[in-house]
Amino acid sequence: MKLSLGPLQYYWPRSTVLDFYQAVAEMPLDIVYLGETVCSRRHELRQSDWIDIARMLRDAGKQPVMSTMVLLESTSDVADMHKIVRETEFMIEAGDMGAVHNLAGQRSFVAGPQLNLFNADSLAWMASLGAQRWVAPLEMRQADLAALLAAQPAGLETEVFAYGRLPLAFSARCFTARHYNLPKDDCGFSCIQHPDGQTLSTREGEAFLVLNGIQTQSARVHNLIQDIPALRATGVDILRLSPQSQHMAQIVAAFDAARQAAAPDRQALEALRALMPGAACNGYWHGQPGLNLVPAQP
Structure with missing residues (x-):
């Protein structure tokens, strides 16, 4: 089972x-x-910077994948997407159907989680267009994924969002x-003040x-570290971890140890609690409300 690091969702300073x-x-x-997969106004890094990072990571033995944005709102957004998918040096993760349209029949690609592939027919269709890997929808439960993988096209890798x-x-x-109280077009890039997002609380x-x-x-924080045996048994090939501003090395190390362990560590989730920016949950994987935390089975 492989580990992946998903695209950076937050807006951080260039040096960071x-x-x-x-x-x-x-x-x-x-x-x-x-x-950049969230907002086209975030310009701390340009496409050439991401390419330089990709080459550095490739030299370090990683497989870099360039991700496109999920929501395209303007002609400039579409132009940026076209620029990314024309990049042939690295594999592309299609964040929306516009990117899929431009990649279909041209080269292999990754079908991102926001494409909402929930049934065997849509998965087979995506594979026929050239998808080499797909990321399951975030809310898909284990039982549904297992049924879907029973009819999965040959050679298609399955990736699951496992942390973040x-x-x-x-x-x-x-x-x-x-x-x-700022307009979107004059936002002052205020989201850069919140390296892990801005928490909204109830009354x-x-x-x-x-x-x-x-x-x-x-x-x-969605965390499937205690569910790795079930993920492996279901046929999942890749676990995706989402970047956070602190303790990322420790998070990756914990998942690396868990994927290699001969037996599941029932204390693994507890060990991660101090490293997470919020309380843990795994409800979707177990067919429950997403904010629930289903304890590890003895």
Whole structure:
């Protein structure tokens, strides 16, 4: 079973991003997804910078994948997507159907989690267009994934989002700008002040959601480290970890140890609690509300 690092969802200063990926080069990861997938106004790094990072990671033994944005809102966004998919040096993760359209029949690609492939017919169709790998929808439960993989096209890799705050929705509105009473087109790039997003709490003070520009995330951290045996038995090839601003090396090391362990460590989740920016959850995988945490089975 391989480990991947998903695309950076937050807006960090340029130096922070460069330092982060220098550290990633030393982590026991197999695949690293790169590029801006949330907001086209984030310009700390340009496409040429992402290419340079990809080459550095390739030299370190990783497989770099360039990810496209999930929500395209303007002609310039479409032009940026075209520029990324024309890049033939690295594999592409298609974030939306526009990217799929441009890649179909031209080269192999990764079908991203927001494409919502929920049944065997859609998965077979995506494979026929050239998908080499697909990322299961975030809310897919184990039983449904197992049934889907029973009819999976030959040679198609399956990746599951296994750690991080869940990207639940994308909107044309920027919620971070709205919080600061700023228009979206003059937002002052205020999301750079929140390296792990901005927590939205209920009136009772319970963390509910996280605002990340136009993206809404879960406040709780989806964590499947105790479910790795079930993931392996289901036929999952790759576990995706989502970047966070602190303790990423320790998180990756914990998942690396768990995927190699002869027997599951029932204390693995507990050991990670102090390293996570929020409480843990794994409800979707178990067919429950996503914010639930189903304990490891004895």
